[in-house]
Amino acid sequence: MSRAPGPGFRPTHVVPRGGTPAWESPDPARPxxxxxxxxxxxxxxRRGDWGYIRCSNGWAAWVDSRRLVAVPDDPPAVDGTGGTSDPLPLLAHAEQALADYRTAVRELADGVLDGEGFEERTRGLRLGIVVDGESMWLYDPGESRWVYGDGRRLTTYATDRAVTGDDGTGQAPTRLVAPESER
Known part of the structure; x- marks a missing residue:
């Protein structure tokens, strides 16, 4: 299956909970x-098991496409009955995380922090936002999930919370969850 990139970024998959290796070309020797x-x-x-992916910032790479987790074709419907939360607190958290990272980068550049101090200062810091017009995908680190928002409310889009069953990797697989209105 091949699909030409559209004019804007539209996520079709998420990387699994444990992350995934990436390559410059479909060749394991070029990580x-x-x-x-x-x-x-x-x-x-797609080329066999290889998948060419593009990220929201335009960066692209080849991955083992079998490891990617498909997301719904369209964002969850937000019709007033299924929104789960107000997006403003999560946006404020994202702004603070970005400000903390920016400060650490500035201090590293100014010599106030060394590499080890920078690593310590940014350890555990997670932030993810994709904005496409009125649509927004936002990472909620407190709940280990991606949420979809329309500016008024958020709906869970994907999560890495533990699920029952083990696939032999020792990690809980990523799973998609239906919006509250569809449960």
């Missing part, structure tokens, strides 16, 4: 930076 857990990606092309 690049691994992808973070639950990162939304757009699967642009």
């Amino acid at each position: 690049t930076v691994p992808l973070d857990p639950l990162l939304p990606v757009e699967l642009v092309e």
